[in-house]
Amino acid sequence: MSDHGHHDDTPKTYGLIAEFDTPDELLHAAESAYKAGYRTMDAYSPFPIHGLSEAIGFKKTAVSLITLLAGLTGAATGFGMQYIAMVLHYPYDIGGKPFLSWPSFMPITFELTILFGAFGAFLSMFALNGLPRPNHPIFNAKRFERASSDGFFLCIEAEDGQFDMDKTRAFLEAQKPVEVSEVHA
Amino acid sequence: MLSDTQMSWISKTQSKARMYAVAGLLVTLVVAIIAGAFFGLAPTDDQPLAVGVKEKIFQPLMVAWLFWLGMGICSLAVVMLHHLCGGAWSYTIQRFVEAGSRTIPFFFITGIVIMLPAVYFTDIYPWTNEAYVHQYHIVAEKAAFLNPSTYTIAYFIYFTIWMLFMWLYNGWSKRLDETADDRIIGKMKFWAGPGLVLYVLSVTMAATHFAMSLEPVWFSTIYGAWLISSYALSVVSFSVIVLSYLMNESPIKEKVTTRTFHHLGNFLLGFTIFWSYVSFSQFLLIWNANLPEEIGFYLHREGSSLTVMTVFLCAFHWFVPMMILLIRKNKTSIVTLRKIAYYVFFVRILDLYWNTVPSFPDGHYAVNWTTLFLVITAILGLGGVWVFLFLNELKKRPLLPVNDPRGELMFLKDAHGHA
Numbered sequence: 001m002s003d004h005g006h007h008d009d010t011p012k013t014y015g016l017i018a019e020f021d022t023p024d025e026l027l028h029a030a031e032s033a034y035k036a037g038y039r040t041m042d043a044y045s046p047f048p049i050h051g052l053s054e055a056i057g058f059k060k061t062a063v064s065l066i067t068l069l070a071g072l073t074g075a076a077t078g079f080g081m082q083y084i085a086m087v088l089h090y091p092y093d094i095g096g097k098p099f100l101s102w103p104s105f106m107p108i109t110f111e112l113t114i115l116f117g118a119f120g121a122f123l124s125m126f127a128l129n130g131l132p133r134p135n136h137p138i139f140n141a142k143r144f145e146r147a148s149s150d151g152f153f154l155c156i157e158a159e160d161g162q163f164d165m166d167k168t169r170a171f172l173e174a175q176k177p178v179e180v181s182e183v184h185a
Numbered sequence: 186m187l188s189d190t191q192m193s194w195i196s197k198t199q200s201k202a203r204m205y206a207v208a209g210l211l212v213t214l215v216v217a218i219i220a221g222a223f224f225g226l227a228p229t230d231d232q233p234l235a236v237g238v239k240e241k242i243f244q245p246l247m248v249a250w251l252f253w254l255g256m257g258i259c260s261l262a263v264v265m266l267h268h269l270c271g272g273a274w275s276y277t278i279q280r281f282v283e284a285g286s287r288t289i290p291f292f293f294i295t296g297i298v299i300m301l302p303a304v305y306f307t308d309i310y311p312w313t314n315e316a317y318v319h320q321y322h323i324v325a326e327k328a329a330f331l332n333p334s335t336y337t338i339a340y341f342i343y344f345t346i347w348m349l350f351m352w353l354y355n356g357w358s359k360r361l362d363e364t365a366d367d368r369i370i371g372k373m374k375f376w377a378g379p380g381l382v383l384y385v386l387s388v389t390m391a392a393t394h395f396a397m398s399l400e401p402v403w404f405s406t407i408y409g410a411w412l413i414s415s416y417a418l419s420v421v422s423f424s425v426i427v428l429s430y431l432m433n434e435s436p437i438k439e440k441v442t443t444r445t446f447h448h449l450g451n452f453l454l455g456f457t458i459f460w461s462y463v464s465f466s467q468f469l470l471i472w473n474a475n476l477p478e479e480i481g482f483y484l485h486r487e488g489s490s491l492t493v494m495t496v497f498l499c500a501f502h503w504f505v506p507m508m509i510l511l512i513r514k515n516k517t518s519i520v521t522l523r524k525i526a527y528y529v530f531f532v533r534i535l536d537l538y539w540n541t542v543p544s545f546p547d548g549h550y551a552v553n554w555t556t557l558f559l560v561i562t563a564i565l566g567l568g569g570v571w572v573f574l575f576l577n578e579l580k581k582r583p584l585l586p587v588n589d590p591r592g593e594l595m596f597l598k599d600a601h602g603h604a
Binding site for chain 1: 444468469472475513
């Protein structure tokens with residue numbers, strides 16, 4: 001930045017974060033934030049809280065569809081490879097059975113369905129989450145390490161259309177958190 | 186203990202069950218006598234087994250008995266599975282499966298009336314027919330296992346094992362309700378492991394005696410696993426149905442969340458896949474080996490209408506339920522899941538038909554529509570009696586364990602944060 005001779009001392013804002021004492025307070029705050037119209041936000045807790053992802057408006061992802069398509073690709077690959085080998089390229093009489101002995105092809109077809117499906121699920125989850133990602137602005141948040149022990153956090157991000165430093169801070173304060181602080185990008 | 190709505194549902198269902206029992210068993214008897222008298226098979230030199238009135242009566246009753254037996258013994262297995270692994274899904278249905286397990290004596294008595302006479306007085310088990318055993322040397326070799334005395338003794342041993350564990354677990358559960366003595370929980374946990382091992386061993390043996398030996402030349406080591414997975418499908422789907430009718434009132438209402446259905450739906454999915462895995466691998470191995478003593482089982486199940494039934498089972502016992510149960514939305518709504526559970530429960534009839542009836546001489550190579558009809562009426566009839574007894578047992582105790590601290594813990598763990 002300094003190469004351009006332009007000095008901006010105020011760091012960019014990633015968002016505003018509120019810390020809560022209990023999972024119920026966090027869930028409640030998330031629900032109110034969604035009701036108030038906030039959409040770009042995330043919640044952080046030491047363990048999964050049932051209903052929390054729904055509360056912040058978490059939508060069904062494409063992972064299941066990608067997994068299905070990958071699984072079908074696996075099935076087609078498994079069956080196709082055996083078809084090419086056993087029927088087209090190297091037909092061989094085994095115990096008088098037909099070349100296209102589909103029951104014998106099933107184990108491999110099944111295995112490749114699972115293999116491709118698992119790869120599809122794992123890799124699409126990685127890609128859609130933007131992983132791998134060595135650092136994240138949320139780690140700049142105050143006391144954020146407690147999100148893995150006893151802290152419950154709700155962060156409304158600056159990207160949200162409705163984000164306004166003062167109004168959003170006032171909104172979060174109204175949810176009776178332990179503390180509201182700014183997260184620098 | 187139970188609310189008025191729950192009680193009225195139970196008594197309404199019981200009177201319906203009584204009707205099914207009388208009508209089903211009556212129709213079965215009348216149609217079986219007519220079918221046996223006019224459309225029976227006389228033994229010939231090639232095919233030494235007779236199919237007369239006796240056989241026609243006992244065939245459908247045996248299949249129906251085998252169908253419902255699982256509701257007793259597999260309920261017991263789910264009780265023990267619950268104590269072995271725990272989990273919120275089994276906690277909500279624990280009292281259903283406990284009540285189910287208390288119906289094992291019903292099967293013990295009806296089996297003495299249905300299964301043992303079938304061994305001693307009919308040609309249904311080919312290994313009891315001297316001419317048949319003479320014809321197939323391999324059956325003579327199995328005589329130590331397949332003879333009426335061994336069958337009878339084994340019958341009593343299987344039921345001793347099942348009734349022993351039924352008595353233990355239901356006794357402990359009752360005492361835990363009354364005394365809140367948590368040493369009982371330790372016992373329940375400890376015996377669940379050995380109990381399940383004995384369950385799997387005894388059901389494998391029992392499946393061999395009761396069902397596999399209908400085709401005595403043939404053998405398959407995975408047959409017990411087929412019956413165990415089938416019974417698990419029946420018990421889980423039946424529990425979903427009962428849960429859906431009783432969950433709107435205390436004490437179940439407070440403990441049921443969409444997660445509960447999701448878990449039960451996942452179990453249905455798992456056992457649907459396991460059932461098809463077991464059924465298909467049995468076919469694959471035998472088809473590949475193509476040995477004369479094994480392949481007969483599948484040859485008897487080949488032919489116009491039976492081939493259609495085979496394809497139907499692949500499509501509608503495996504593929505369709507699996508695809509429906511893969512979709513999460515279908516598992517989180519009890520209305521949808523109940524429909525699926527009814528479907529899974531009743532499609533089991535066709536699978537059981539497919540696995541037993543084509544072994545009878547008049548069931549080879551094509552669907553025997555009379556026997557299929559009789560199997561359905563016998564299942565409805567015997568099922569009427571069973572459902573009646575099951576509901577009698579169910580209303581004797583609170584619908585959830587009273588003093589089991591694990592239940593509350595499992596529920597909290599599973600539904601934590603749920604407002």
